[in-house]
Amino acid sequence: xxxxxxxxxxxxxxxxxxxxxxxxxxxxxxxxxxxxxxxxxxxxxxxxxxxxxxxxxxxxxxxxxxxxxxxxxxxxxxxxxxxxxxxxxxxxxxxxxxxxxxxxxxxxxxxxxxxxxxxxxxxxxxxxxxxxxxxxxxxxxxxxxxxxxxxxxxxxxxxxxxxxxxxxxxxxxxxxxxxxxxxxxxxxxxxxxxxxxxxxxxxxxxxxxxxx
Numbered sequence: 670x671x672x673x674x675x676x677x678x679x680x681x682x683x684x685x686x687x688x689x690x691x692x693x694x695x696x697x698x699x700x701x702x703x704x705x706x707x708x709x710x711x712x713x714x715x716x717x718x719x720x721x722x723x724x725x726x727x728x729x730x731x732x733x734x735x736x737x738x739x740x741x742x743x744x745x746x747x748x749x750x751x752x753x754x755x756x757x758x759x760x761x762x763x764x765x766x767x768x769x770x771x772x773x774x775x776x777x778x779x780x781x782x783x784x785x786x787x788x789x790x791x792x793x794x795x796x797x798x799x800x801x802x803x804x805x806x807x808x809x810x811x812x813x814x815x816x817x818x819x820x821x822x823x824x825x826x827x828x829x830x831x832x833x834x835x836x837x838x839x840x841x842x843x844x845x846x847x848x849x850x851x852x853x854x855x856x857x858x859x860x861x862x863x864x865x866x867x868x869x870x871x872x873x874x875x876x877x878x879x880x881x
Contacts, residue, residue: 670839670840670841670842671840671841671842671878672841672842672843672844673841673842673843673844673878674843674844674846675829675843675844675845675846675849675875675876676875676876677846677849677873677874677875677876678861678874678875678876679713679716679873679874680866680871680872680873680874681700681711681713681716681871681872681873681874682866682869682870682871682872683869683870683871684704684709684718684870686704687704687709687870688704688705688868688870689704689705689852689867689868689870690702690703690704690852690853690865690866690867690869690870690871690872691703691704691705691726691727691728691729691730691740691852691853691865692708692726692728692729692730692739692740692769692770692853692865693729693730693809693853693854693855693863693864693865693872694730694731694732694737694771694855695732695855695856695857695858695863696710696732696737696750697858698712699711699712699713699719699720700712700713700855700863700872701730701732701737701750702730702853702865702872703726703727703728703729703730703739703740703853704726705726705727706723706724706725706726707721707722707723707724707726708721708722708724708726708730708737708739708748709721709722710750711872713857713861713863713874722748722750722753723753724739724741724746724748724753724755725739725741725742725746726739726740726741727740727741727742728740728741728767728768728769728770729767729768729769729770729771729779729780729809729810729853730770730853730855731770731771731772731777732772733772733792734772736748736749736750736756737749737750738770738772738777738792740761740767740770740779742761742765743760743761743763743764743765744758744759744760744761745758745759745760745761745770745777745779745792745795746758747759747792759790759792759793759794759795760795761779761795762779762781762788762790762795762797763779763781763782763784763788766781766782766783766784767779767780767781767782768780768781768782768807768808768809768810768853769807769808769809769810769811769819769820769853769854770810771810771811771812771854771855772792772812773812773817774789774812775792776789776790776791776792776798777789777790777791777792778790778810778812778817779810780807780808780809780810780819781807782806782807782808783806784807785802785803785804785805785806785807786800786801786802786803786807787800787801787803787807787810787817787819787837788800788801789801801817801832801834801835801836801837802837803819803821803832803837804839805821805823805828806821806822806823807819807820807821808820808821808822808827808850808851808852808853808854808865809829809851809852809853809854809855809864809865810854811854811855811856811862812856813856813858813877814880816831817831817832817833817834818830818831818832818854818856818862819832819854820851820852820853820854820864821851822850822851822852822867825848826845826847827845827849827850827851828842828843828844828845828851829842829843829845829851829854829862829864829875830842830843841878843875843878845875849866849873850866850867851864851865851866851867851873852864852865852866852867852868853865856877859877860876860877860879861874861875861876861877862874862875862876862877863875
């Protein structure tokens with residue numbers, strides 16, 4: 670297994686009236702982060718919040734190329750980012766015990782925090798298509814270049830790990846510094862992971878290790 674120490678390249682926030690980062694996603698231009706009762710769009714180049722949508726936003730956030738998906742208690746909302754309207758809802762697989770969320774392969778991938786699981790679900794119905802088990806609490810989920818990554822936070826320690834999407838075997842670990850936790854996770858499709866900082870109210874950019 671490949672291991673490395675996290676390189677934090679930038680920290681955004683804390684932001685006014687943001688007590689906690691509940692979800693993180695990226696639309697190619699903005700980092701969307703969930704704050705409980707709003708979704709905010711952050712410009713990662715200058716650190717400015719460009720937009721805010723008033724919507725329940727209690728856990729993970731995902732983006733499918735057109736729409737945002739947002740966990741809110743025991744449901745997943747499909748949101749038009751232009752109008753801010755909720756277009757549809759489906760039940761969440763964890764019934765409110767969900768954590769991070771990502772979009773890949775035409776489906777949603779939803780982390781289950783204390784259950785230490787990741788579910789692949791149908792975005793139209795919420796039906797569970799596949800379940801992967803982890804040996805740590807799952808806080809965030811993302812895909813990049815065909816690789817499944819998830820964040821962990823347990824016992825005061827946190828890491829970002831690449832896992833086999835079939836077996837859940839850990840293939841690579843990025844260890845976070847002591848005292849730095851990752852509440853949610855999203856890739857920018859390149860060499861950065863955007864990591865929710867939980868109760869610090871911050872978002873951190875962490876360098877993704879170069880491929881061999």
